[in-house]
Amino acid sequence: MKNISFLKLDLLRELGSIGAGHAATSLSELANTQVDMSVPEIRLYPSQRIMDRLKDEEYFVLRSRLEGGISGMGYLVLSLGEARPLAGLLLGADPASVDMDGDMAQSALKEAANILLSSYMSALGDLTGFTVLADVPAMDGPINKNDVEKHISDAPADDIVYVKSNLTIKRLGFDAALLFVPDQKSLRAIFAKLGLPE
Amino acid sequence: MPRVLIVDDSLFMRKILGDILSREGAQVVGEADNGQSAVDKFRELKPDVVTLDIVMPKTGEIGGGIAALREIMKLDPKARVIMVSAMGQHALVVEAIQAGARDFIVKPFQQARIAQALKKVLLSGG
Numbered sequence: 001m002k003n004i005s006f007l008k009l010d011l012l013r014e015l016g017s018i019g020a021g022h023a024a025t026s027l028s029e030l031a032n033t034q035v036d037m038s039v040p041e042i043r044l045y046p047s048q049r050i051m052d053r054l055k056d057e058e059y060f061v062l063r064s065r066l067e068g069g070i071s072g073m074g075y076l077v078l079s080l081g082e083a084r085p086l087a088g089l090l091l092g093a094d095p096a097s098v099d100m101d102g103d104m105a106q107s108a109l110k111e112a113a114n115i116l117l118s119s120y121m122s123a124l125g126d127l128t129g130f131t132v133l134a135d136v137p138a139m140d141g142p143i144n145k146n147d148v149e150k151h152i153s154d155a156p157a158d159d160i161v162y163v164k165s166n167l168t169i170k171r172l173g174f175d176a177a178l179l180f181v182p183d184q185k186s187l188r189a190i191f192a193k194l195g196l197p198e
Numbered sequence: 199m200p201r202v203l204i205v206d207d208s209l210f211m212r213k214i215l216g217d218i219l220s221r222e223g224a225q226v227v228g229e230a231d232n233g234q235s236a237v238d239k240f241r242e243l244k245p246d247v248v249t250l251d252i253v254m255p256k257t258g259e260i261g262g263g264i265a266a267l268r269e270i271m272k273l274d275p276k277a278r279v280i281m282v283s284a285m286g287q288h289a290l291v292v293e294a295i296q297a298g299a300r301d302f303i304v305k306p307f308q309q310a311r312i313a314q315a316l317k318k319v320l321l322s323g324g
Contacts, residue, residue, distance in 0.1 A: 030306035107210035115305050118284030136255050
């Protein structure tokens with residue numbers, strides 16, 4: 001996938017935009033607040049870094065295996081400083097009082113990831129005609145910011161394509177990364193299905 | 199007051215759904231966080247309605263929501279089960295309806311839609 005064309009990159013950005021748009025709508029309904037999204041970026045790992053501009057904080061990485069017509073991984077990456085106000089909002093509690101190691105806060109974050117990734121994949125499914133299912137999310141963290149990259153990457157023989165979007169809630173200072181990582185076979189299937197074969 | 203069993207692997211979603219159902223005048227008589235526990239609690243509590251998450255990790259003999267649904271329908275073919283799904287699980291929802299589920303609700307929850315589903319399944323007989 002080293003010679004991915006501009007047209008294919010553009011298509012992936014568009015897929016990311018539609019997927020993240022649906023995810024933002026779902027988060028907005030869940031948290032009952034306005035959620036904005038960034039223009040998606042495509043990162044080819046390991047020749048490019050996946051995450052940059054990480055804050056000097058600990059992070060949570062929520063990951064979900066994607067299965068069905070498109071397989072791969074989906075990730076929600078957010079710092080402790082972003083997770084706390086989100087958990088507070090979802091639980092209807094003062095963020096300062098939320099026990100981030102507690103079962104309820106962790107369950108709320110996992111469910112937020114589940115809903116975001118399922119919404120994202122639903123949009124991709126509608127667009128491509130593939131059925132895509134996001135498995136129950138698992139959660140790592142809090143982890144050091146220097147370890148985030150290795151938590152969201154394997155050791156690929158070839159470049160792996162990461163479609164990265166950011167979801168923001170301005171009033172909370174919330175800015176989480178949502179990553180769609182199709183495997184190579186699925187990537188080829190997506191391009192073929194949408195008229196851009198090898 | 200309808201007696202409801204809530205089945206979801208997410209503690210958070212059980213709380214959210216329980217709060218909404220209580221506001222709608224239902225009594226939450228039990229909770230389960232996996233398919234096996236759902237079947238056991240159904241047998242024990244005989245609820246009027248079950249809300250059943252479609253995607254749950256496999257624990258015990260029974261896997262996710264659809265496997266639990268099939269077991270519950272074996273125990274009581276007239277069981278009123280509302281499936282709970284996230285967006286994009288259309289195929290699983292269709293499979294669940296074919297297996298006997300009466301209705302489905304989608305996360306994130308909207309109270310009006312839950313009230314509608316509850317009313318629908320209670321009116322549909324048992």
